[in-house]
Amino acid sequence: MDLPGTLEKRDGEYYLGGCKLEELTREYGTPLLVMDEETIRRNARYYLDNLKQYYPQSNVYYASKAFLNMGICRIMEEEGMGLDVVSGGELYTALSAGFPADRIIMHGNNKSRRDIIQAIRSGIRAIVVDNDDELDRIEKIGKAMGSIIPVMLRVVPALEAVTHPHLQTGMGSKFGFKMHQGQARKAMRKLSRSEVMKPVGLHCHLGSQITDADIYLEAAEEVLLLAAEFKQLWDEGFALNLGGGFAVAHNEEEESFGFDSFLPEISQKVISLSRELNLPLPTLEFEPGRSIMATAGVTLYTLGARKEVDGLGTFVPVDGGMSDNIRPALYEAKYNAFVVNKEAEKRALETVTIAGRLCESGDNLINEIELPRIKAGDLLAVTCTGAYTYPMASNYNGLPRPAVVLVGNGQASTLIKGESYEDILQRNEIPAHLQKDEDQYLAL
Numbered sequence: 001m002d003l004p005g006t007l008e009k010r011d012g013e014y015y016l017g018g019c020k021l022e023e024l025t026r027e028y029g030t031p032l033l034v035m036d037e038e039t040i041r042r043n044a045r046y047y048l049d050n051l052k053q054y055y056p057q058s059n060v061y062y063a064s065k066a067f068l069n070m071g072i073c074r075i076m077e078e079e080g081m082g083l084d085v086v087s088g089g090e091l092y093t094a095l096s097a098g099f100p101a102d103r104i105i106m107h108g109n110n111k112s113r114r115d116i117i118q119a120i121r122s123g124i125r126a127i128v129v130d131n132d133d134e135l136d137r138i139e140k141i142g143k144a145m146g147s148i149i150p151v152m153l154r155v156v157p158a159l160e161a162v163t164h165p166h167l168q169t170g171m172g173s174k175f176g177f178k179m180h181q182g183q184a185r186k187a188m189r190k191l192s193r194s195e196v197m198k199p200v201g202l203h204c205h206l207g208s209q210i211t212d213a214d215i216y217l218e219a220a221e222e223v224l225l226l227a228a229e230f231k232q233l234w235d236e237g238f239a240l241n242l243g244g245g246f247a248v249a250h251n252e253e254e255e256s257f258g259f260d261s262f263l264p265e266i267s268q269k270v271i272s273l274s275r276e277l278n279l280p281l282p283t284l285e286f287e288p289g290r291s292i293m294a295t296a297g298v299t300l301y302t303l304g305a306r307k308e309v310d311g312l313g314t315f316v317p318v319d320g321g322m323s324d325n326i327r328p329a330l331y332e333a334k335y336n337a338f339v340v341n342k343e344a345e346k347r348a349l350e351t352v353t354i355a356g357r358l359c360e361s362g363d364n365l366i367n368e369i370e371l372p373r374i375k376a377g378d379l380l381a382v383t384c385t386g387a388y389t390y391p392m393a394s395n396y397n398g399l400p401r402p403a404v405v406l407v408g409n410g411q412a413s414t415l416i417k418g419e420s421y422e423d424i425l426q427r428n429e430i431p432a433h434l435q436k437d438e439d440q441y442l443a444l
C-alpha cells in the first residue's frame, strides 16, 4: 500500500508533514483533505529524474485533472513539470497561477470553440486533437485568427488495458482516433494538408490504474509505425506521448506500477524502433496524474454513529462520503483507513463498513474493514485520497465541499477553503415571480 512519506506516529499521535492530524481537524473541521507537499514533490521528481536519466530528450506533463488548484500549479512549475489540462477552466486555473503556457498541452474529447480560442491565444505548447470535427474547427479558427497552431493527434492503438471498465480509454472508449478503424491515418492525412495546424507529435493514453508495462511497449510500437508513415511531417522532430495511467496501490490488494523498472525497456524500444524506421528520435513524454497525487492525500472524517444491519454487519457513517470522494461509488475503488485518536487503538478489532452520509445506498466509502471498535466522535483517516476526489466533489445533499490543506515542515496552509452554506447559495437566484415581498403582509 502506498502511503505519504511523512506519515508518522509519535507518542501514539499521527503526524503528516510534521502536523498533528487531530490538531488540523480542530482548526479546519472535518471532512478535511490533507495533502503532503513532500510526497507530491517526491512523486513529481520520481518521474522527471528517472525519465531524464534513461531518456534525456523527454517531458513529463502532470495530468491536472487528478487534482488541480493554483497552489499545486506552483509546485508543479517549481519542479519543472509540464501540465495537461482538459478544458478552458483548467487552463484558466493554470494561467491564473502563472504557469507558463508553453509547458501546457490541452486535451478533451469535445473542446468548445472558446476552449480552442483560449488555448491559441495563450500560446500553449500543443492542442491534442481528439476527433475529425475538432480538426475542422481548429482549422477554421486558426485561419480566422491568422495563427499557426501546434497540434498532436490522440490516437488509439488496438489494445485494451486490464483495468476497471470506467478507467479504460482504449478501443472501446469515446476517446481519440481509432487506429484499427483507419481513423488515425485519415486524420494524419488531413493534418498534412492543413494550412494552419503544425503537427508536433502523436499521443495515446491507454487508461488508468494500469499495472502491465507491456501494453505501453505495444502502444509505442503501434504509434511509431504510424509516425513512420508520415515522416515528411516531422522535419522539426516530434513527440511520442504515451499518456499516464500508472497504477497506485490504494490498499493492500493493489499493486503499483514500477515506472523506474519499466524505463530501460521503453527507452530501448523507442530508440531502436526509431532507428529501424528511420525516424528522428522522438521526445518521449508521459502524463501521470493519479500516481503523483493519490498517495499524498489523507482525508479525515469524524465518525457519527453505529448501526447493526441483519445480514450486512455494522455500518459506521462518517461526516462526508461520495460528495468528497465519489470513487468507491463510481468505480468500486477500495481504500484503507486508520483510527486517528490515540485511545481508540486500544479497543478490540472488529469488521465494519465505513458508510458515507449521503442519501444513496451506494454511498459506502469502505466495505468491510478491520478497525479497533470505533464509535461516534472518533476520528478516521482514509489514505491515498489525493487524486480524483476533490475535483469530483459536489454539493449533493447540500454538503459544503471540504477544505484542502497543504502540510510540510510542521506548517499547514490552505490550498482550498472549505465551503460554507452561503457559498453553496452564492449562485442561487429566486425568480422574480417567486419572491415574497414583505410589504404584501404589512398591507393585510
Ligand SMILES: Cc1ncc(COP(=O)(O)O)c(C=O)c1O
Pocket (backbone or CB within 6 Å): 063, 066, 084, 107, 169, 205, 207, 208, 209, 243, 244, 245, 246, 287, 288, 289, 290, 291
Ligand atoms: C489523456 C490523459 N492523460 C493522462 C491521464 C492521467 O491518468 P492517471 O491519473 O491514471 O495517471 C488521463 C486520465 O484520465 C488522461 O485522460
